[in-house]
Amino acid sequence: MSAQRPPVESGQAFVLHAIAWRETSQIIELFTRQHGRVPVVAKGVRRARSALRGVLQPFQPLGVSWFGQGELRTLKSAEWQGGIPLLQGRAIFCGFYLNELLLKLVVRDDPHEGLFDIYTQAIQRLSEGDALEPVLRSFEVSLLRELGYALPLQQEADSHKPIDPGANYRFEVERGPVRLREGEVHAVQLSGKTLLDMAESRYEDPLTLNQSKQLMRLLLAHHLGHQDLHTRRIIQELPSL
Amino acid sequence: MSPHPDRLLRLIHALRCLPGVGPRSAQRTAYHLLQHDRAGALVLAQTLTDALEGVQHCQQCNNFTENPLCELCASDQRDGRLLCVLETPADLLMMEQTRSYQGRYFVLMGRLSPLDGMGPQDIHLDKLVRRACDGMTQEVILATNFTAEGEATAHAITELLRPRGLILTRIARGLPVGGELEYVDSGTLAQALLERRPSA
Numbered sequence: 001m002s003a004q005r006p007p008v009e010s011g012q013a014f015v016l017h018a019i020a021w022r023e024t025s026q027i028i029e030l031f032t033r034q035h036g037r038v039p040v041v042a043k044g045v046r047r048a049r050s051a052l053r054g055v056l057q058p059f060q061p062l063g064v065s066w067f068g069q070g071e072l073r074t075l076k077s078a079e080w081q082g083g084i085p086l087l088q089g090r091a092i093f094c095g096f097y098l099n100e101l102l103l104k105l106v107v108r109d110d111p112h113e114g115l116f117d118i119y120t121q122a123i124q125r126l127s128e129g130d131a132l133e134p135v136l137r138s139f140e141v142s143l144l145r146e147l148g149y150a151l152p153l154q155q156e157a158d159s160h161k162p163i164d165p166g167a168n169y170r171f172e173v174e175r176g177p178v179r180l181r182e183g184e185v186h187a188v189q190l191s192g193k194t195l196l197d198m199a200e201s202r203y204e205d206p207l208t209l210n211q212s213k214q215l216m217r218l219l220l221a222h223h224l225g226h227q228d229l230h231t232r233r234i235i236q237e238l239p240s241l
Numbered sequence: 242m243s244p245h246p247d248r249l250l251r252l253i254h255a256l257r258c259l260p261g262v263g264p265r266s267a268q269r270t271a272y273h274l275l276q277h278d279r280a281g282a283l284v285l286a287q288t289l290t291d292a293l294e295g296v297q298h299c300q301q302c303n304n305f306t307e308n309p310l311c312e313l314c315a316s317d318q319r320d321g322r323l324l325c326v327l328e329t330p331a332d333l334l335m336m337e338q339t340r341s342y343q344g345r346y347f348v349l350m351g352r353l354s355p356l357d358g359m360g361p362q363d364i365h366l367d368k369l370v371r372r373a374c375d376g377m378t379q380e381v382i383l384a385t386n387f388t389a390e391g392e393a394t395a396h397a398i399t400e401l402l403r404p405r406g407l408i409l410t411r412i413a414r415g416l417p418v419g420g421e422l423e424y425v426d427s428g429t430l431a432q433a434l435l436e437r438r439p440s441a
Contacts, residue, residue, distance in 0.1 A: 234359075
Protein backbone atom coordinates (compact mmCIF):
# COMPACT_ATOMS: atom_id res chain seq x y z
CA MET A 1 0.00 0.00 0.00
CA SER A 2 1.44 3.36 -0.93
CA ALA A 3 1.60 6.10 1.67
CA GLN A 4 -1.16 8.60 1.25
CA ARG A 5 0.10 11.94 -0.01
CA PRO A 6 -1.23 15.02 1.71
CA PRO A 7 -3.70 16.90 -0.50
CA VAL A 8 -2.13 19.90 -2.22
CA GLU A 9 -4.06 23.15 -2.55
CA SER A 10 -3.10 25.78 -5.06
CA GLY A 11 -4.20 29.09 -6.46
CA GLN A 12 -3.56 32.80 -6.70
CA ALA A 13 -2.22 34.60 -3.68
CA PHE A 14 -0.50 37.68 -2.28
CA VAL A 15 2.02 37.73 0.54
CA LEU A 16 0.60 39.90 3.33
CA HIS A 17 3.43 39.56 5.82
CA ALA A 18 6.45 37.38 6.54
CA ILE A 19 8.33 36.76 9.74
CA ALA A 20 11.62 34.93 10.14
CA TRP A 21 11.27 31.43 11.55
CA ARG A 22 14.09 29.15 12.73
CA GLU A 23 17.43 29.46 10.96
CA THR A 24 16.43 29.60 7.32
CA SER A 25 12.64 29.65 7.06
CA GLN A 26 9.81 32.14 7.14
CA ILE A 27 6.22 32.03 8.28
CA ILE A 28 4.22 33.78 5.62
CA GLU A 29 0.69 35.03 5.89
CA LEU A 30 -0.85 34.52 2.44
CA PHE A 31 -4.06 36.05 1.15
CA THR A 32 -5.38 33.52 -1.35
CA ARG A 33 -8.27 33.79 -3.76
CA GLN A 34 -10.06 30.56 -2.86
CA HIS A 35 -9.09 30.00 0.76
CA GLY A 36 -8.77 33.48 2.22
CA ARG A 37 -5.98 34.11 4.67
CA VAL A 38 -3.65 31.08 4.99
CA PRO A 39 -0.47 30.94 7.07
CA VAL A 40 2.30 28.82 5.55
CA VAL A 41 5.85 28.01 6.46
CA ALA A 42 8.27 28.58 3.59
CA LYS A 43 11.15 26.25 4.35
CA GLY A 44 14.69 27.28 3.52
CA VAL A 45 13.54 30.51 1.90
CA ARG A 46 16.14 32.57 3.78
CA ARG A 47 19.05 30.57 2.39
CA ALA A 48 21.29 32.66 0.14
CA ARG A 49 20.51 30.67 -2.96
CA SER A 50 16.82 30.03 -2.38
CA ALA A 51 14.90 30.46 -5.62
CA LEU A 52 11.85 31.62 -3.69
CA ARG A 53 13.67 34.50 -2.00
CA GLY A 54 12.88 37.11 -4.61
CA VAL A 55 9.45 35.71 -5.39
CA LEU A 56 7.78 35.87 -1.99
CA GLN A 57 7.44 39.64 -1.91
CA PRO A 58 4.33 41.56 -0.87
CA PHE A 59 2.14 43.41 -3.39
CA GLN A 60 2.93 40.90 -6.16
CA PRO A 61 0.39 38.42 -7.55
CA LEU A 62 1.74 34.88 -7.13
CA GLY A 63 0.65 31.38 -8.05
CA VAL A 64 1.22 29.25 -4.96
CA SER A 65 0.63 25.71 -3.76
CA TRP A 66 0.74 24.33 -0.24
CA PHE A 67 -0.16 21.25 1.79
CA GLY A 68 -0.79 20.31 5.38
CA GLN A 69 -3.62 19.70 7.79
CA GLY A 70 -2.89 21.90 10.79
CA GLU A 71 -3.38 25.63 11.02
CA LEU A 72 0.14 26.32 9.72
CA ARG A 73 0.46 24.79 6.25
CA THR A 74 3.70 24.14 4.30
CA LEU A 75 4.42 26.10 1.17
CA LYS A 76 5.22 23.82 -1.75
CA SER A 77 5.81 26.26 -4.56
CA ALA A 78 5.40 29.90 -5.47
CA GLU A 79 5.56 31.44 -8.91
CA TRP A 80 5.72 35.04 -9.90
CA GLN A 81 2.70 36.00 -12.02
CA GLY A 82 3.61 39.59 -12.77
CA GLY A 83 1.51 42.33 -14.26
CA ILE A 84 1.72 44.69 -11.29
CA PRO A 85 4.82 46.89 -11.08
CA LEU A 86 6.49 47.10 -7.67
CA LEU A 87 5.02 49.80 -5.44
CA GLN A 88 7.08 52.95 -5.14
CA GLY A 89 7.42 55.65 -2.51
CA ARG A 90 4.35 56.53 -0.45
CA ALA A 91 2.34 53.82 -2.20
CA ILE A 92 4.42 51.20 -0.33
CA PHE A 93 3.18 52.56 3.00
CA CYS A 94 -0.40 52.46 1.66
CA GLY A 95 0.18 48.85 0.62
CA PHE A 96 1.34 47.99 4.13
CA TYR A 97 -1.80 49.69 5.45
CA LEU A 98 -4.07 47.52 3.27
CA ASN A 99 -2.17 44.44 4.42
CA GLU A 100 -2.52 45.38 8.05
CA LEU A 101 -6.28 45.83 7.63
CA LEU A 102 -6.54 42.36 6.10
CA LEU A 103 -4.36 40.83 8.82
CA LYS A 104 -6.43 42.36 11.58
CA LEU A 105 -9.96 42.18 10.19
CA VAL A 106 -10.09 38.99 8.10
CA VAL A 107 -10.00 35.71 10.00
CA ARG A 108 -7.91 32.83 8.68
CA ASP A 109 -9.36 30.24 6.30
CA ASP A 110 -12.42 32.29 5.48
CA PRO A 111 -12.65 32.59 1.67
CA HIS A 112 -13.48 36.04 0.25
CA GLU A 113 -13.07 35.89 -3.52
CA GLY A 114 -14.71 39.29 -3.94
CA LEU A 115 -12.32 40.82 -1.48
CA PHE A 116 -9.37 39.21 -3.25
CA ASP A 117 -10.38 40.99 -6.47
CA ILE A 118 -10.90 44.28 -4.61
CA TYR A 119 -7.45 43.97 -3.02
CA THR A 120 -5.83 43.12 -6.37
CA GLN A 121 -7.47 46.16 -7.94
CA ALA A 122 -6.38 48.44 -5.08
CA ILE A 123 -2.75 47.27 -5.35
CA GLN A 124 -2.90 47.72 -9.12
CA ARG A 125 -4.12 51.31 -8.68
CA LEU A 126 -1.44 52.04 -6.06
CA SER A 127 1.22 50.72 -8.45
CA GLU A 128 -0.05 52.94 -11.26
CA GLY A 129 0.47 56.09 -9.23
CA ASP A 130 -3.25 56.88 -8.79
CA ALA A 131 -4.10 59.37 -6.05
CA LEU A 132 -3.55 57.31 -2.90
CA GLU A 133 -6.32 58.38 -0.54
CA PRO A 134 -9.25 57.55 -2.86
CA VAL A 135 -7.78 54.06 -3.29
CA LEU A 136 -7.60 53.61 0.49
CA ARG A 137 -11.13 54.92 1.11
CA SER A 138 -12.69 52.74 -1.62
CA PHE A 139 -10.85 49.74 -0.25
CA GLU A 140 -11.99 50.39 3.33
CA VAL A 141 -15.65 50.72 2.29
CA SER A 142 -15.46 47.57 0.14
CA LEU A 143 -13.60 45.65 2.84
CA LEU A 144 -16.32 46.31 5.41
CA ARG A 145 -19.01 45.39 2.85
CA GLU A 146 -17.29 42.09 2.02
CA LEU A 147 -16.99 41.28 5.72
CA GLY A 148 -20.72 41.77 6.16
CA TYR A 149 -20.77 45.32 7.50
CA ALA A 150 -22.05 47.13 4.42
CA LEU A 151 -22.42 50.84 5.11
CA PRO A 152 -25.86 52.32 4.51
CA LEU A 153 -24.69 55.37 2.56
CA GLN A 154 -27.78 56.22 0.53
CA GLN A 155 -30.55 56.04 3.14
CA GLU A 156 -31.06 57.49 6.59
CA ALA A 157 -30.97 55.13 9.55
CA ASP A 158 -34.39 53.80 10.65
CA SER A 159 -36.57 56.00 8.40
CA HIS A 160 -34.78 54.82 5.21
CA LYS A 161 -35.40 58.23 3.68
CA PRO A 162 -32.99 58.95 0.81
CA ILE A 163 -29.95 60.98 1.83
CA ASP A 164 -30.26 64.68 1.04
CA PRO A 165 -26.96 65.90 -0.50
CA GLY A 166 -27.49 69.34 1.05
CA ALA A 167 -28.12 68.15 4.63
CA ASN A 168 -25.63 67.24 7.36
CA TYR A 169 -25.45 63.89 9.12
CA ARG A 170 -23.67 62.04 11.85
CA PHE A 171 -23.05 58.30 11.50
CA GLU A 172 -24.11 55.85 14.15
CA VAL A 173 -22.11 52.63 14.07
CA GLU A 174 -24.33 49.68 13.06
CA ARG A 175 -27.30 51.99 12.39
CA GLY A 176 -26.33 54.48 9.74
CA PRO A 177 -26.58 58.18 8.95
CA VAL A 178 -28.72 60.28 11.30
CA ARG A 179 -29.72 63.74 10.10
CA LEU A 180 -28.40 66.58 12.26
CA ARG A 181 -30.91 69.13 13.51
CA GLU A 182 -30.53 72.77 12.55
CA GLY A 183 -27.46 74.19 14.34
CA GLU A 184 -26.41 70.81 15.79
CA VAL A 185 -22.69 70.06 15.50
CA HIS A 186 -20.93 66.72 15.75
CA ALA A 187 -17.30 65.55 15.95
CA VAL A 188 -17.59 63.48 12.77
CA GLN A 189 -19.96 65.51 10.67
CA LEU A 190 -20.81 64.33 7.18
CA SER A 191 -22.54 66.16 4.39
CA GLY A 192 -25.16 64.19 2.47
CA LYS A 193 -23.02 64.68 -0.61
CA THR A 194 -20.08 62.95 1.13
CA LEU A 195 -22.23 59.90 1.86
CA LEU A 196 -23.54 59.73 -1.70
CA ASP A 197 -20.02 60.24 -3.12
CA MET A 198 -18.75 57.38 -0.97
CA ALA A 199 -21.57 55.12 -2.15
CA GLU A 200 -20.24 55.60 -5.68
CA SER A 201 -16.51 55.74 -4.87
CA ARG A 202 -16.20 59.37 -5.99
CA TYR A 203 -13.45 61.14 -4.08
CA GLU A 204 -12.53 64.18 -6.21
CA ASP A 205 -14.13 66.61 -3.75
CA PRO A 206 -11.65 67.58 -0.97
CA LEU A 207 -14.54 67.77 1.53
CA THR A 208 -15.58 64.23 0.63
CA LEU A 209 -11.99 63.06 1.09
CA ASN A 210 -11.68 64.72 4.46
CA GLN A 211 -15.06 63.64 5.87
CA SER A 212 -14.85 60.09 4.51
CA LYS A 213 -11.43 59.69 6.13
CA GLN A 214 -12.87 60.63 9.51
CA LEU A 215 -15.87 58.36 9.08
CA MET A 216 -13.75 55.37 8.07
CA ARG A 217 -11.35 55.97 10.95
CA LEU A 218 -14.30 55.86 13.35
CA LEU A 219 -15.78 52.70 11.80
CA LEU A 220 -12.46 50.88 11.57
CA ALA A 221 -11.69 51.70 15.20
CA HIS A 222 -15.02 50.10 16.09
CA HIS A 223 -14.30 46.91 14.15
CA LEU A 224 -10.66 46.70 15.24
CA GLY A 225 -11.62 46.90 18.90
CA HIS A 226 -8.52 47.31 21.04
CA GLN A 227 -6.06 46.68 18.17
CA ASP A 228 -3.93 49.59 16.99
CA LEU A 229 -2.98 50.15 13.38
CA HIS A 230 0.84 50.30 13.42
CA THR A 231 0.97 51.49 9.83
CA ARG A 232 -1.15 54.55 10.50
CA ARG A 233 0.94 55.49 13.53
CA ILE A 234 4.21 55.10 11.61
CA ILE A 235 2.96 57.14 8.66
CA GLN A 236 2.12 59.91 11.13
CA GLU A 237 5.54 59.63 12.82
CA LEU A 238 7.35 60.22 9.55
CA PRO A 239 7.47 64.00 9.65
CA SER A 240 7.45 64.91 6.01
CA LEU A 241 5.56 61.96 4.59
CA MET B 242 4.80 22.85 40.51
CA SER B 243 7.82 22.91 38.23
CA PRO B 244 10.43 20.14 38.47
CA HIS B 245 13.16 22.72 37.70
CA PRO B 246 15.07 24.67 40.35
CA ASP B 247 14.35 28.36 40.23
CA ARG B 248 17.76 29.37 38.80
CA LEU B 249 17.47 26.85 35.98
CA LEU B 250 14.01 28.14 35.15
CA ARG B 251 15.35 31.67 34.96
CA LEU B 252 18.17 30.54 32.65
CA ILE B 253 15.68 28.82 30.34
CA HIS B 254 13.54 31.92 30.31
CA ALA B 255 16.56 34.17 29.63
CA LEU B 256 17.72 32.03 26.70
CA ARG B 257 14.42 32.64 24.97
CA CYS B 258 15.52 36.17 24.14
CA LEU B 259 17.68 34.65 21.37
CA PRO B 260 16.09 34.88 17.91
CA GLY B 261 14.38 31.67 16.80
CA VAL B 262 14.69 30.03 20.23
CA GLY B 263 11.46 28.72 21.67
CA PRO B 264 10.75 27.04 25.03
CA ARG B 265 12.01 23.63 23.84
CA SER B 266 15.35 24.78 22.42
CA ALA B 267 15.88 27.06 25.41
CA GLN B 268 15.48 24.11 27.74
CA ARG B 269 17.82 21.97 25.62
CA THR B 270 20.45 24.71 25.56
CA ALA B 271 20.23 25.23 29.31
CA TYR B 272 20.68 21.48 30.01
CA HIS B 273 23.60 21.35 27.61
CA LEU B 274 25.39 24.32 29.15
CA LEU B 275 24.93 23.12 32.73
CA GLN B 276 25.68 19.47 32.09
CA HIS B 277 28.17 19.22 29.25
CA ASP B 278 29.86 22.57 28.82
CA ARG B 279 30.14 24.49 32.05
CA ALA B 280 33.47 26.02 30.94
CA GLY B 281 31.91 27.19 27.69
CA ALA B 282 28.97 28.60 29.61
CA LEU B 283 31.30 30.61 31.82
CA VAL B 284 33.14 32.02 28.82
CA LEU B 285 29.79 32.89 27.26
CA ALA B 286 28.60 34.64 30.39
CA GLN B 287 31.80 36.66 30.71
CA THR B 288 32.13 37.63 27.06
CA LEU B 289 28.48 38.61 26.97
CA THR B 290 28.90 40.94 29.94
CA ASP B 291 32.13 42.21 28.47
CA ALA B 292 30.53 42.93 25.09
CA LEU B 293 27.58 44.68 26.70
CA GLU B 294 29.92 46.93 28.62
CA GLY B 295 32.49 47.49 25.88
CA VAL B 296 30.55 47.67 22.61
CA GLN B 297 28.62 50.79 21.73
CA HIS B 298 27.24 52.54 18.68
CA CYS B 299 29.70 54.70 16.75
CA GLN B 300 28.82 58.37 17.26
CA GLN B 301 28.95 58.97 13.52
CA CYS B 302 27.96 55.87 11.60
CA ASN B 303 25.95 54.06 14.29
CA ASN B 304 27.80 50.77 13.64
CA PHE B 305 29.10 48.74 16.59
CA THR B 306 32.45 49.87 17.94
CA GLU B 307 34.57 49.76 21.08
CA ASN B 308 35.52 53.43 20.82
CA PRO B 309 33.41 56.54 20.43
CA LEU B 310 34.33 56.46 16.72
CA CYS B 311 34.71 53.26 14.70
CA GLU B 312 37.81 52.67 12.59
CA LEU B 313 36.14 53.63 9.35
CA CYS B 314 34.87 56.91 10.75
CA ALA B 315 38.20 57.69 12.41
CA SER B 316 40.11 57.07 9.16
CA ASP B 317 41.16 60.14 7.16
CA GLN B 318 41.35 58.11 3.95
CA ARG B 319 37.63 58.16 3.26
CA ASP B 320 35.68 60.58 1.09
CA GLY B 321 33.44 62.62 3.39
CA ARG B 322 31.29 63.86 0.52
CA LEU B 323 29.63 60.47 0.12
CA LEU B 324 27.45 58.84 2.76
CA CYS B 325 26.11 55.32 2.15
CA VAL B 326 23.07 54.28 4.23
CA LEU B 327 22.74 50.56 5.05
CA GLU B 328 20.39 48.37 7.05
CA THR B 329 22.87 46.18 8.96
CA PRO B 330 26.57 45.79 9.83
CA ALA B 331 26.60 42.69 7.58
CA ASP B 332 25.62 44.94 4.66
CA LEU B 333 28.55 47.21 5.49
CA LEU B 334 30.96 44.25 5.31
CA MET B 335 29.57 43.34 1.88
CA MET B 336 29.96 46.91 0.73
CA GLU B 337 33.58 47.02 1.89
CA GLN B 338 34.27 43.75 0.09
CA THR B 339 33.38 45.40 -3.22
CA ARG B 340 36.51 47.58 -2.78
CA SER B 341 34.79 50.16 -4.93
CA TYR B 342 33.48 52.54 -2.32
CA GLN B 343 35.63 55.05 -0.51
CA GLY B 344 32.95 57.17 1.15
CA ARG B 345 31.47 57.10 4.64
CA TYR B 346 28.67 54.96 6.03
CA PHE B 347 25.61 55.11 8.21
CA VAL B 348 24.12 51.87 9.58
CA LEU B 349 20.41 52.04 10.48
CA MET B 350 20.50 48.78 12.47
CA GLY B 351 17.14 47.83 10.98
CA ARG B 352 14.51 48.96 8.53
CA LEU B 353 11.07 50.51 8.64
CA SER B 354 8.63 47.65 9.00
CA PRO B 355 5.18 49.08 9.69
CA LEU B 356 3.55 45.66 10.14
CA ASP B 357 6.04 44.77 12.87
CA GLY B 358 5.64 48.17 14.48
CA MET B 359 9.20 49.25 13.51
CA GLY B 360 9.03 53.01 13.01
CA PRO B 361 11.42 55.94 12.53
CA GLN B 362 12.55 55.87 16.18
CA ASP B 363 13.73 52.27 15.83
CA ILE B 364 16.11 53.02 12.97
CA HIS B 365 17.85 56.13 14.32
CA LEU B 366 16.57 58.51 11.66
CA ASP B 367 17.23 61.54 13.88
CA LYS B 368 20.88 60.50 14.19
CA LEU B 369 21.08 60.00 10.42
CA VAL B 370 19.75 63.52 9.81
CA ARG B 371 22.42 64.96 12.14
CA ARG B 372 25.10 62.84 10.43
CA ALA B 373 24.06 63.80 6.90
CA CYS B 374 23.85 67.50 7.75
CA ASP B 375 27.46 67.72 8.94
CA GLY B 376 28.30 70.16 6.16
CA MET B 377 30.73 67.75 4.45
CA THR B 378 28.23 65.30 3.00
CA GLN B 379 26.99 66.12 -0.48
CA GLU B 380 25.47 62.85 -1.66
CA VAL B 381 23.56 60.24 0.34
CA ILE B 382 23.55 56.80 -1.29
CA LEU B 383 20.59 54.67 -0.19
CA ALA B 384 21.70 51.06 -0.12
CA THR B 385 18.80 49.52 1.82
CA ASN B 386 17.47 46.19 0.61
CA PHE B 387 15.20 45.83 -2.41
CA THR B 388 12.38 44.48 -0.31
CA ALA B 389 9.15 46.33 0.37
CA GLU B 390 10.52 47.34 3.79
CA GLY B 391 13.88 48.44 2.35
CA GLU B 392 12.17 50.51 -0.33
CA ALA B 393 9.86 52.09 2.24
CA THR B 394 12.91 52.97 4.34
CA ALA B 395 14.72 54.50 1.35
CA HIS B 396 11.65 56.55 0.49
CA ALA B 397 11.26 57.86 4.04
CA ILE B 398 14.94 58.91 4.18
CA THR B 399 14.66 60.60 0.79
CA GLU B 400 11.67 62.64 1.96
CA LEU B 401 13.52 63.53 5.13
CA LEU B 402 16.86 64.59 3.58
CA ARG B 403 15.99 66.04 0.20
CA PRO B 404 14.70 69.35 1.62
CA ARG B 405 18.10 69.76 3.27
CA GLY B 406 19.87 70.30 -0.01
CA LEU B 407 21.51 66.86 -0.30
CA ILE B 408 21.74 64.71 -3.41
CA LEU B 409 19.84 61.46 -2.77
CA THR B 410 20.70 58.42 -4.87
CA ARG B 411 19.49 54.80 -4.77
CA ILE B 412 21.77 51.89 -5.71
CA ALA B 413 20.76 50.34 -9.04
CA ARG B 414 18.91 47.09 -9.40
CA GLY B 415 18.71 44.71 -12.31
CA LEU B 416 20.46 41.69 -13.74
CA PRO B 417 23.39 40.33 -11.74
CA VAL B 418 26.86 40.63 -13.22
CA GLY B 419 27.31 37.74 -15.62
CA GLY B 420 23.56 37.20 -15.51
CA GLU B 421 21.91 35.46 -18.42
CA LEU B 422 18.32 36.35 -19.25
CA GLU B 423 17.40 32.71 -19.64
CA TYR B 424 18.14 31.97 -15.99
CA VAL B 425 17.13 35.13 -14.21
CA ASP B 426 13.84 35.26 -12.25
CA SER B 427 10.89 37.02 -13.88
CA GLY B 428 10.49 39.63 -11.14
CA THR B 429 14.06 40.86 -11.57
CA LEU B 430 13.80 40.86 -15.35
CA ALA B 431 10.48 42.75 -15.29
CA GLN B 432 11.94 45.40 -12.99
CA ALA B 433 15.14 45.63 -15.04
CA LEU B 434 12.97 46.35 -18.07
CA LEU B 435 11.01 49.04 -16.22
CA GLU B 436 14.20 50.67 -14.97
CA ARG B 437 16.11 50.44 -18.28
CA ARG B 438 18.58 53.22 -19.04
CA PRO B 439 19.98 54.82 -22.20
CA SER B 440 22.58 52.55 -23.75
CA ALA B 441 26.07 53.98 -23.55
